[in-house]
Amino acid sequence: MTRKQLIDEIKQKRSFLCVGLDTDISKIPKFLLDYEDPVFEFNKRIVEATADLCVAYKPNTAFYECRGVKGWQSLQRTLKIIPKTCLSIADAKRGDIGNTSDMYAKAFFSPNDSGFDFDALTIAPYMGEDSITPFLKYENKWAIVLALTSNKGSLDFQFLTDHDEMHLFEQVIRKVNNWGRPDNIMYVVGATRGEFFKDIRKHAPDHFLLVPGVGAQGGNLQEVCTYGLNKDCGLLVNATRSIIYASEGEDFAEKARAESLSLQKEMQEELLKAGIIS
Amino acid sequence: MTRKQLIDEIKQKRSFLCVGLDTDISKIPKFLLDYEDPVFEFNKRIVEATADLCVAYKPNTAFYECRGVKGWQSLQRTLKIIPKTCLSIADAKRGDIGNTSDMYAKAFFSPNDSGFDFDALTIAPYMGEDSITPFLKYENKWAIVLALTSNKGSLDFQFLTDHDEMHLFEQVIRKVNNWGRPDNIMYVVGATRGEFFKDIRKHAPDHFLLVPGVGAQGGNLQEVCTYGLNKDCGLLVNATRSIIYASEGEDFAEKARAESLSLQKEMQEELLKAGIIS
Numbered sequence: 001m002t003r004k005q006l007i008d009e010i011k012q013k014r015s016f017l018c019v020g021l022d023t024d025i026s027k028i029p030k031f032l033l034d035y036e037d038p039v040f041e042f043n044k045r046i047v048e049a050t051a052d053l054c055v056a057y058k059p060n061t062a063f064y065e066c067r068g069v070k071g072w073q074s075l076q077r078t079l080k081i082i083p084k085t086c087l088s089i090a091d092a093k094r095g096d097i098g099n100t101s102d103m104y105a106k107a108f109f110s111p112n113d114s115g116f117d118f119d120a121l122t123i124a125p126y127m128g129e130d131s132i133t134p135f136l137k138y139e140n141k142w143a144i145v146l147a148l149t150s151n152k153g154s155l156d157f158q159f160l161t162d163h164d165e166m167h168l169f170e171q172v173i174r175k176v177n178n179w180g181r182p183d184n185i186m187y188v189v190g191a192t193r194g195e196f197f198k199d200i201r202k203h204a205p206d207h208f209l210l211v212p213g214v215g216a217q218g219g220n221l222q223e224v225c226t227y228g229l230n231k232d233c234g235l236l237v238n239a240t241r242s243i244i245y246a247s248e249g250e251d252f253a254e255k256a257r258a259e260s261l262s263l264q265k266e267m268q269e270e271l272l273k274a275g276i277i278s
Numbered sequence: 279m280t281r282k283q284l285i286d287e288i289k290q291k292r293s294f295l296c297v298g299l300d301t302d303i304s305k306i307p308k309f310l311l312d313y314e315d316p317v318f319e320f321n322k323r324i325v326e327a328t329a330d331l332c333v334a335y336k337p338n339t340a341f342y343e344c345r346g347v348k349g350w351q352s353l354q355r356t357l358k359i360i361p362k363t364c365l366s367i368a369d370a371k372r373g374d375i376g377n378t379s380d381m382y383a384k385a386f387f388s389p390n391d392s393g394f395d396f397d398a399l400t401i402a403p404y405m406g407e408d409s410i411t412p413f414l415k416y417e418n419k420w421a422i423v424l425a426l427t428s429n430k431g432s433l434d435f436q437f438l439t440d441h442d443e444m445h446l447f448e449q450v451i452r453k454v455n456n457w458g459r460p461d462n463i464m465y466v467v468g469a470t471r472g473e474f475f476k477d478i479r480k481h482a483p484d485h486f487l488l489v490p491g492v493g494a495q496g497g498n499l500q501e502v503c504t505y506g507l508n509k510d511c512g513l514l515v516n517a518t519r520s521i522i523y524a525s526e527g528e529d530f531a532e533k534a535r536a537e538s539l540s541l542q543k544e545m546q547e548e549l550l551k552a553g554i555i556s
Contacts (some may be wrong), residue, residue, distance in 0.1 A: 022378070062378045065385035068392035069354060072347045095402060096340055096371055098428035100300070103340035107349075124373060125400040126424055128431025147406055149376035153406025156453055160446065162438050168446070175434055265369035 001087050001119045002140050003183040003232075006208070009055045009085055009197040010233045011277050014268040017260060018056035018210065020240025021046065021078060022063045027245055029252055039074040041066070042252075044081055046244055049253040053260040055096070056087035058210075075263065076115050087236070089144065092268050098130035111137045120144050120212070122188060125172045129179055135179045143185055145176050147200065150190025150213030169196075173203040182206040186231020189228070191237065197227035208234050214263075215242030221263070225270040233276055239263060279366050279417050281461040281510075284486070287333045287363055288323045288511045289555050292546040295538060296367065296488065298336035298518025299324065299356060300341045303528055305523055307530055317345070320530075322359055324522055327531040331538040334365040334514050336488075346515060351357040354393055365514070367422065367488070368396040376408035380483045398422050400529050403450045407457055414458045421463055425478065428468025428491030447474075449498070451481040460484040467506070469497020469515065475505035486512050492541075493520030499541070503548040517541060 011018050023039045032038040047057065059078060064071035082088045082237060094104040104121075111117040120142035135143040148158055149170040158169040166174075173187055182204075189200055191213035200209065209228060213219035214237050218226055228235050237261075244254035271277045288294050301317045325335065326372045333451040342349035347392040382399075389395040397481040401410055408504060423555035425541035426436055426447040436447040444452075451465055460482075467478055469491035478487065487506055491497035492515050499515060506513050517537075549555045
């Protein structure tokens with residue numbers, strides 16, 4: 001998916017919502033367990049109920065890998081029913097030496113090799129340039145690099161400062177900016193770190209930011225928008241648990257839709273306020 | 279596998295060799311392509327030819343993921359034929375927020391969930407404490423945390439220094455030391471960075487270090503040993519391409535054995551010199 005297609009989709013749907021598909025088989029409604037692939041059935045209903053309200057879906061691969069080969073089959077089926085008009089993000093946080101990142105790129109971006117054709121992949125930056133550039137060789141695909149994450153552990157290393165008083169997460173953004181462009185790189189910035197969006201926009205005014213942490217993790221959408229929106233929107237705000245587990249009953253898809261609609265309305269307000277849509 | 283079992287195995291085999299199973303289907307001898315699972319057949323012959331000369335096997339998951347569901351099946355079959363006396367390491371470089379790392383731990387350490395029962399997993403430290411501690415809940419399993427990697431990109435972030443002139447890779451070791459113990463944590467330190475083993479041993483005198491980069495990547499075994507060996511050995515030195523692709527012909531397993539034997543002999547010399555074996 002190109003940057004232009006993504007922006008058009010945001011404007012048309014009046015939403016920059018990303019729905020996380022971190023589907024835990026122990027948390028889905030029990031009646032689905034009678035199906036051959038309960039996780040896929042759950043995802044299918046979630047996608048059908050929310051596709052007109054969001055612009056991206058983000059399955060976290062850990063929730064599939066933990067079921068081994070069966071889990072990868074569920075992930076493959078799920079990817080096939082994500083509409084092409086939505087950005088499909090494998091939240092896999094991969095990254096390894098160059099020849100190995102080449103293989104990870106095939107794993108997520110090359111359907112002839114792996115059966116997977118995601119639009120985007122999240123990447124951990126610790127191993128540097130050759131761990132990231134292999135993903136940028138694919139046209140209209142996105143590398144979404146971890147900058148400032150939403151969890152408590154983000155305080156351990158991401159805030160370390162060098163002699164210029166520059167945090168590690170800022171240095172990551174500044175370096176990675178040189179390896180790609182705002183049409184093939186995004187950054188992960190947690191919603192729980194609202195006060196840092198201003199700093200991040202200094203280094204990455206044009207890039208899209210993938211923002212987890214709204215909902216169950218407690219991030220504030222309005223604060224994120226105040227400092228994070230740019231002229232093209234530039235935000236994909238993810239919610240997972242608050243949407244997909246909005247109900248434990250048979251009405252889970254309906255409740256997921258209601259929760260998504262409420263977030264979409266808030267996002268529409270922010271887009272109007274910022275003059276991105278009218 | 280416990281620390282004691284690993285040390286006993288090293289002393290008995292007079293080797294601290296880890297064989298990397300980064301099996302690329304496009305590089306294996308052509309006659310194997312007639313088998314139903316060529317990657318597994320290749321790995322099986324490599325393991326049979328080297329099991330008495332090494333103490334660990336390390337499949338890099340990228341080389342399996344790039345073949346999708348089929349690749350995960352090859353990995354599962356491969357894990358089953360790695361002898362229990364050898365440490366099995368999933369080189370997967372995972373790491374995510376706590377509730378997600380829980381899932382990755384299941385993916386690699388919990389056979390009832392995923393079908394996989396690796397002894398150890400490599401982990402990227404960027405996301406901090408809650409991304410690492412879920413792996414430490416499993417008894418006799420190992421989290422092998424990236425500290426100083428062997429690739430060119432390691433220069434991008436791992437050498438950044440804070441006010442105390444401490445490199446990021448040193449800070450990673452110092453912090454992670456507090457979260458686990460030398461019997462459930464190891465560190466990845468590339469053989470291409472021989473001169474830094476001295477610094478690393480200051481922070482982690484007792485930990486095992488997993489050392490990639492000998493062989494195709496140009497690291498020097500003798501230098502690694504001079505500064506890296508501790509009283510229990512404390513090193514697992516990995517070689518991949520120089521062993522598994524020692525020959526492109528039908529004699530690939532024989533040649534892999536010859537290459538492993540030559541490394542084992544060098545390692546035996548170092549163990550004798552250091553008085554770890556007699």
